[in-house]
Amino acid sequence: MAQSNLEKQLNILDYALSSLWRHRLKSLSVLLVFAAVIFLLASFQMVTQALSDKAKQVLTHTPEITLQKMSAGRQEAIPLAYRDKLAGIFGIRRVVPRIWGYYFDEVRLANSTVMGMAVDEMPEGNRLDAALAKGAMPGPDEQGRVVVGHSITKALDLAGRTTFSLFRPDLSLKPFEVSGEFSRDTDILTNDLIVMNLADARDLFSIPAGLVTDLCVYVANPKEIDTIAKKISETLPSVRVLTRPQIQKTYQVVFGWRSGFGSICLLSALAAFVILAWDKASGLSPEERREIAILKVLGWETSDILAVRFWESVIVSGLACLVGMTAAYIHVVYCAAALFRPVLMGWSVLRPDLHLLPRMAVGDILLIFAFTVIPYLAATVIPAWRSATVPADSALGG
Numbered sequence: 001m002a003q004s005n006l007e008k009q010l011n012i013l014d015y016a017l018s019s020l021w022r023h024r025l026k027s028l029s030v031l032l033v034f035a036a037v038i039f040l041l042a043s044f045q046m047v048t049q050a051l052s053d054k055a056k057q058v059l060t061h062t063p064e065i066t067l068q069k070m071s072a073g074r075q076e077a078i079p080l081a082y083r084d085k086l087a088g089i090f091g092i093r094r095v096v097p098r099i100w101g102y103y104f105d106e107v108r109l110a111n112s113t114v115m116g117m118a119v120d121e122m123p124e125g126n127r128l129d130a131a132l133a134k135g136a137m138p139g140p141d142e143q144g145r146v147v148v149g150h151s152i153t154k155a156l157d158l159a160g161r162t163t164f165s166l167f168r169p170d171l172s173l174k175p176f177e178v179s180g181e182f183s184r185d186t187d188i189l190t191n192d193l194i195v196m197n198l199a200d201a202r203d204l205f206s207i208p209a210g211l212v213t214d215l216c217v218y219v220a221n222p223k224e225i226d227t228i229a230k231k232i233s234e235t236l237p238s239v240r241v242l243t244r245p246q247i248q249k250t251y252q253v254v255f256g257w258r259s260g261f262g263s264i265c266l267l268s269a270l271a272a273f274v275i276l277a278w279d280k281a282s283g284l285s286p287e288e289r290r291e292i293a294i295l296k297v298l299g300w301e302t303s304d305i306l307a308v309r310f311w312e313s314v315i316v317s318g319l320a321c322l323v324g325m326t327a328a329y330i331h332v333v334y335c336a337a338a339l340f341r342p343v344l345m346g347w348s349v350l351r352p353d354l355h356l357l358p359r360m361a362v363g364d365i366l367l368i369f370a371f372t373v374i375p376y377l378a379a380t381v382i383p384a385w386r387s388a389t390v391p392a393d394s395a396l397g398g
Contacts, residue, residue, distance in 0.1 A: 016311035038324025046358035063216035077211035116201020135180020
């Protein structure tokens with residue numbers, strides 16, 4: 001009995017394949033449109049997952065806690081003297097000052113991020129050289145030496161030279177020499193970054209002595225981040241306390257929001273495609289009516305005709321899903337998600353060249369499958385019931 005049912009389904013599948021081949025132009029057009037919709041949805045899903053993983057990876061070595069002084073809801077310079085007030089909090093490994101800000105290039109109409117760091121005071125400052133493709137981080141006594149990101153090298157045309165100048169607030173020029181370049185693996189954070197020592201950053205932004213932009217707090221036990229952050233808030237009520245998990249979550253929320261916005265827009269395209277498929281499946285051409293009538297005269301049951309429509313839909317949707325997801329993977333990995341970069345990378349002019357490797361879990365594949373294949377099956381199989389119940393004599397007579 002089971003073998004007989006299997007042979008019957010194989011015969012129905014064979015007929016479904018031959019039916020798709022007879023209407024190959026129509027089937028191919030539906031497959032390509034369906035694959036395009038899946039390609040767009042899968043690309044957004046892959047890019048979001050890859051960006052979140054990349055951000056989590058590069059943020060692993062950032063300070064556990066960052067302190068910023070707030071006034072009237074805006075950030076302002078924080079006194080270095082605040083480090084003394086934190087000395088009594090148990091669990092703090094080190095407090096390192098930092099100066100950073102944005103430098104606007106009026107020629108290229110682009111913002112660069114300038115950061116002054118006390119590398120010698122950082123617990124693992126000697127490991128920062130591992131993030132460089134070449135050169136070394138500037139030391140505390142190396143005035144005028146900087147490390148730049150890839151886009152800075154391109155924007156300032158530093159391929160054949162190593163020196164450039166930036167304007168101070170009083171419009172006087174401050175010269176710099178490039179001592180290193182960040183690796184492309186950290187482009188998501190360092191692409192538009194210029195790193196220098198603390199004294200150079202203070203001079204460039206004309207920040208008074210005794211003030212810095214923020215304080216980086218390194219803790220001895222990462223499990224006590226929240227506890228230490230709470231104690232810092234109680235000790236310095238006017239300071240905003242940002243923890244590394246909060247920053248990681250912010251990146252995930254930003255990428256998720258952008259991807260969600262794009263996915264909602266694409267779901268409307270999917271809905272339009274499903275409605276079109278429903279309309280096409282509901283309305284039968286004279287040839288399709290005649291074909292169904294002949295099958296019923298030959299002894300085919302309504303369930304058999306439904307099975308043919310089901311297998312046709314499974315074949316088309318399965319191939320479309322395979323083609324769409326493969327194209328999405330190629331688009332993200334080899335084309336750097338070129339179609340969606342303006343949506344996902346935000347307003348920045350100096351955008352990094354994405355080198356992403358999407359991690360597609362089973363849940364992600366099932367989610368794409370549920371949003372695309374299942375609605376298409378419903379839109380084609382359910383209306384097929386009408387086509388299967390057409391009286392044979394009326395169809396042959398028409």
